[in-house]
Amino acid sequence: MATPLHPFRVVYKTTSDGLEIDADVYLPTLPLTVITIHGGAFMLGSSRMVNEDQIRDCLSREWVVVSPNHRLCPQVDLLEGPMQDCRDLLAWIYEGKLEQALKKSGKESALDMDRVYAMGTSSGGTLALSLGFDVPKPAAAIYSMYGASNFSDPFWTTPLPHVAAKLPPTLDDTFLNRVFNGPVPITGGVSLEGQAVGPPDFKDPRQAYALTRIARGKVLDAIFPSKDWDKVDPLRNVSENFPPTFIVHGGADTMVPVDLSKALFARLKECGVRCGMVVVEGEEHTFAAKMKVGSRTWEMQREGFEFLEGVVGRGD
Numbered sequence: 001m002a003t004p005l006h007p008f009r010v011v012y013k014t015t016s017d018g019l020e021i022d023a024d025v026y027l028p029t030l031p032l033t034v035i036t037i038h039g040g041a042f043m044l045g046s047s048r049m050v051n052e053d054q055i056r057d058c059l060s061r062e063w064v065v066v067s068p069n070h071r072l073c074p075q076v077d078l079l080e081g082p083m084q085d086c087r088d089l090l091a092w093i094y095e096g097k098l099e100q101a102l103k104k105s106g107k108e109s110a111l112d113m114d115r116v117y118a119m120g121t122s123s124g125g126t127l128a129l130s131l132g133f134d135v136p137k138p139a140a141a142i143y144s145m146y147g148a149s150n151f152s153d154p155f156w157t158t159p160l161p162h163v164a165a166k167l168p169p170t171l172d173d174t175f176l177n178r179v180f181n182g183p184v185p186i187t188g189g190v191s192l193e194g195q196a197v198g199p200p201d202f203k204d205p206r207q208a209y210a211l212t213r214i215a216r217g218k219v220l221d222a223i224f225p226s227k228d229w230d231k232v233d234p235l236r237n238v239s240e241n242f243p244p245t246f247i248v249h250g251g252a253d254t255m256v257p258v259d260l261s262k263a264l265f266a267r268l269k270e271c272g273v274r275c276g277m278v279v280v281e282g283e284e285h286t287f288a289a290k291m292k293v294g295s296r297t298w299e300m301q302r303e304g305f306e307f308l309e310g311v312v313g314r315g316d
Contacts, residue, residue: 002103005052010101012092013085021186023047023068025098026055027107032115033064034308035086035131035139038064039286040121042049042073042082042223043210047079050121053298064111066098069186070127074209076184078278079232083234086127087135090116094137095237117308119143121288122256129234129264132243138219141244141311143304145288147251149234150260151224164215168202176212178205214255238267238287244274246307248300250283276313279302 004154007024013088014020024047036054038045047067058065070085093116102109118139120128125147129138189207202208213222220227230236245268249261259278270277280287280300291297 001165005055007067008102008105008107010098010297012089012097015071017183019071019183019186020222021069021071021181023066023089023207025102026059026065026067027102027109028059028062030292032062032117033066033098033111034058034095034117034119035066035068035089035128037118037120038126039085039120039124039125040072041219042078042123042126043213044072044189044206048129051073052295053291054288057302058130061305061309063117064082064109066093071176071184071186072188072206075180077226078224081184082123082127082248083130083232084132085189085288086118088133090118090131090137090139116141117141117146117311120147120240121145122286123148130232132245133187133237134231134232138241138243141246143246143248144261144264145247145301145304146249146256146258146261146285147234147247148256148260149264151220151229151233153263154261155257155260156220159217159253160215163211166199167208167215168211171202171208171212176209177264179209180282188261197270233262235267238264238271238273240271240273242268242271242273244307244311246304247276247277248304249277249279250285250287251279251281252283253285276303276307 007026009022010025010225011020012021036050038049047069050067057063068089071081073081094113099111116139118128118131119273127146129147130140132142189204198209200207213219224232247261249258251258265277278300280297
């Protein structure tokens with residue numbers, strides 16, 4: 001049985017209305033830092049829903065792991081909520097606030113500010129990519145696992161019958177719109193990464209709303225109704241100054257088709273950005289939650305970690 005993980009909680013941001021947004025910090029002995037961001041279509045999930053085996057892999061490489069929560073759409077939009085929160089976390093680390101939090105807790109560690117990396121799965125991959133543009137100091141390198149991008153592609157307005165088939169027939173807009181009631185949450189529902197036991201709970205308006213929007217091809221309407229893609233689409237923001245980036249995507253993905261990541265990869269190469277991509281044939285969306293350590297899929301996705309490690313080096 002794997003050793004239980006015991007993260008250290010930090011608050012990296014307090015909003016104007018007093019909402020504390022936190023992150024889980026996993027500590028090794030050396031200072032390289034990686035931000036790992038959970039998936040959930042920007043509307044679901046939490047920091048505790050990242051893959052624990054991947055965290056252990058990072059810790060074995062002596063990386064500090066920071067797994068943040070962020071505000072969830074649709075009560076805030078993608079740019080002002082999840083994206084801004086993750087950018088504020090990156091700035092918080094660069095400003096030395098993580099070091100200060102560790103020192104106050106007796107877990108003092110001198111972090112290398114030239115080696116702050118970002119990774120994420122699904123919507124978390126998009127948020128990791130957002131740390132490569134429109135920030136004062138980008139992440140040193142980025143690893144996106146089947147992250148969403150290319151938001152003007154027709155796929156994003158295409159209904160998904162295989163998701164619609166799982167929806168109960170009794171959902172109405174009055175019930176679904178209850179998702180807008182109450183304060184903006186930083187955790188919610190289940191993770192779309194598959195860690196939750198059992199099927200989605202359609203008695204929960206947040207889960208029902210998110211999956212209904214996915215089924216109807218309305219996710220982008222829900223998370224960024226202005227549709228000003230220049231502000232949020234990683235594909236449109238790649239330049240020669242974009243951080244080194246690695247992409248892993250399942251070849252059988254029906255939730256975020258692999259061709260979207262292939263377009264992003266082509267753009268990275270076109271701009272001369274150091275990059276790499278692995279297509280894991282036969283894998284669907286969210287395969288990271290279900291892969292077995294030591295399997296072919298496990299070893300292929302680890303190429304992303306090897307890429308991050310090789311960008312700056314271990315500093316030995």
